[in-house]
Amino acid sequence: xxxxxxxxxxxxxxxxxxxxxxxxxxxxxxxxxxxxxxxxxxxxxxxxxxxxxxxxxxxxxxxxxxxxxxxxxxxxxxxxxxxxxxxxxxxxxxxxxxxxxxxxxxxxxxxxxxxxxxxxxxxxxxxxxxxxxxxxxxxxxxxxxxxxxxxxxxxxxxxxxxxxxxxxxxxxxxxxxxxxxxxxxxxxxxxxxxxxxxxxxxxxxxxxxxxxxxxxxxxxxxxxxxxxxxxxxxxxxxxxxxxxxxxxxxxxxxxxxxxxxxxxxxxxxxxxxxxxxxxxxxxxxxxxxxxxxxxxxxxxxxxxxxxxxxxxxxxxxxxxxxxxxxxxxxxxxxxxxxxxxxxxxxxxxxxxxxxxxxx
Amino acid sequence: xxxxxxxxxxxxxxxxxxxxxxxxxxxxxxxxxxxxxxxxxxxxxxxxxxxxxxxxxxxxxxxxxxxxxxxxxxxxxxxxxxxxxxxxxxxxxxxxxxxxxxxxxxxxxxxxxxxxxxxxxxxxxxxxxxxxxxxxxxxxxxxxxxxxxxxxxxxxxxxxxxxxxxxxxxxxxxxxxxxxxxxxxxxxxxxxxxxxxxxxxxxxxxxxxxxxxxxxxxxxxxxxxxxxxxxxxxxxxxxxxxxxxxxxxxxxxxxxxxxx
Numbered sequence: 001x002x003x004x005x006x007x008x009x010x011x012x013x014x015x016x017x018x019x020x021x022x023x024x025x026x027x028x029x030x031x032x033x034x035x036x037x038x039x040x041x042x043x044x045x046x047x048x049x050x051x052x053x054x055x056x057x058x059x060x061x062x063x064x065x066x067x068x069x070x071x072x073x074x075x076x077x078x079x080x081x082x083x084x085x086x087x088x089x090x091x092x093x094x095x096x097x098x099x100x101x102x103x104x105x106x107x108x109x110x111x112x113x114x115x116x117x118x119x120x121x122x123x124x125x126x127x128x129x130x131x132x133x134x135x136x137x138x139x140x141x142x143x144x145x146x147x148x149x150x151x152x153x154x155x156x157x158x159x160x161x162x163x164x165x166x167x168x169x170x171x172x173x174x175x176x177x178x179x180x181x182x183x184x185x186x187x188x189x190x191x192x193x194x195x196x197x198x199x200x201x202x203x204x205x206x207x208x209x210x211x212x213x214x215x216x217x218x219x220x221x222x223x224x225x226x227x228x229x230x231x232x233x234x235x236x237x238x239x240x241x242x243x244x245x246x247x248x249x250x251x252x253x254x255x256x257x258x259x260x261x262x263x264x265x266x267x268x269x270x271x272x273x274x275x276x277x278x279x280x281x282x283x284x285x286x287x288x289x290x291x292x293x294x295x296x297x298x299x300x301x302x303x304x305x306x307x308x309x310x311x312x313x314x315x316x317x318x319x320x321x322x323x324x325x326x327x328x329x330x331x332x333x334x335x336x337x338x339x340x341x342x343x344x345x346x347x348x349x350x351x352x353x354x355x356x357x358x359x
Numbered sequence: 360x361x362x363x364x365x366x367x368x369x370x371x372x373x374x375x376x377x378x379x380x381x382x383x384x385x386x387x388x389x390x391x392x393x394x395x396x397x398x399x400x401x402x403x404x405x406x407x408x409x410x411x412x413x414x415x416x417x418x419x420x421x422x423x424x425x426x427x428x429x430x431x432x433x434x435x436x437x438x439x440x441x442x443x444x445x446x447x448x449x450x451x452x453x454x455x456x457x458x459x460x461x462x463x464x465x466x467x468x469x470x471x472x473x474x475x476x477x478x479x480x481x482x483x484x485x486x487x488x489x490x491x492x493x494x495x496x497x498x499x500x501x502x503x504x505x506x507x508x509x510x511x512x513x514x515x516x517x518x519x520x521x522x523x524x525x526x527x528x529x530x531x532x533x534x535x536x537x538x539x540x541x542x543x544x545x546x547x548x549x550x551x552x553x554x555x556x557x558x559x560x561x562x563x564x565x566x567x568x569x570x571x572x573x574x575x576x577x578x579x580x581x582x583x584x585x586x587x588x589x590x591x592x593x594x595x596x597x598x599x600x601x602x603x604x605x606x607x608x609x610x611x612x613x614x615x616x617x618x619x
Contacts, residue, residue, distance in 0.1 A: 127377075136389045140389055147390065149390060
């Protein structure tokens, strides 16, 4: 008798069943729609015509023992019903995976051999959550893993990527490109700087304040300022020191001037003087800036530097209490520095000269 | 029984791909079997951001990067930031989480008075990743702003912005006990006054810290990026009390990275 006849003879068996055999030899029959939820079983039935009777039971992979098969079929039985909501399915899944780690591993393996991807994902994620945040020692304990790494390997958490010749070449190319970009930028900046630096006004300012002997010294210093950007030179450092000392003297001179300027603030003359002083301050700051670049820095006493910084700053604060926007205006409209001549008048206040002879 | 005997390597690597890069690095220290399971391309491709290919192709880096193994590519992107937008912005991954991390270079920022040499100069610095950094000469009005689109950031991530800078040794007096205002605003939602922090590490040893690459950083603020649909985030550094001068600040940029 054929299988078809057998089915006809047993009318009470309305449902179709698939016959499955696990590696231990035991055979069971499973509702067709449940079993067919597993792609591997589906394939066997459709492509190879297996599973329709006890003699033609589908041999399941070795990784699927009867206990695992039972779990898998529970999963399939629930999920193959089409009408369930996502919430229901999620709730089922959460309860379903509550089992010990060993069973989870076996279940993952079994589901994988039956190609039941949704279940593989579910159990894998559960195992991932167990691994997350654990130390290597803890992971070894939970999963009974051997401690078989060499001492060397334990010290090297990452495979040394710089060993890969492709990566080494890549990094060398990066370094080269970055260097090129910087060289180009440097050249551009140096050119631009040399155009803009206007030393003469500052020197004149210094020499005026220091009297005649400051003249040649000032000019020498300005040239060395530029060269100092490129090389260290003892001689230039000492000259810079001297300039700083005179700088300090300047401040004292200007401080007294400032007082008189404040007194005279209301009058028109006072107003003029204050604005002049703002320019002075600007030029002093710029000269200080140039001095401080490059290698001169190391030679000067840091305490003195801070003292100067603070003094200049206090001075500036006093000056600028009434003229913030005006200052910003002056600085932004004049892209070149305004060269300024100063002389001390009899009464101790500064008088500004026209700058026409400067250029 | 150990689970690596039960599970085929493909399953092990699938499980690893559901963890995080940090977990993967730790797992590589467990045993030989896990170490080799962690090496699978499938694991690291999962850790890379989904748009990694287009980011690399849009960068100044060679596209041969894409021919690397996934793990190598991941590590490369962690330790060697790539330059975007004409060398004004850098991109890298945060090693433990794989989250995207960007640095807006000084050239990508809006700096008030930045184009006037009296106030700011632009110079190359050997320890900068960008071709140029911004050097403050002198201003009364200090205002630096940056912005970034949330859609390019990693979703479901809490981010913080950091000002990456140095103080010229000579001028640390200028910022001593002179706090500046740092602020982070998500798409116009004003998140308060911002924070007043001094940039001088002597004033704020907890907030101003060394980065280890030659620069210092100070946190400007934080924000949550959920789905990348919050528009633009703006960062600002401001100190506009014009009674006193600001000098000697060197800015490399603003870094936006995952906040633990």
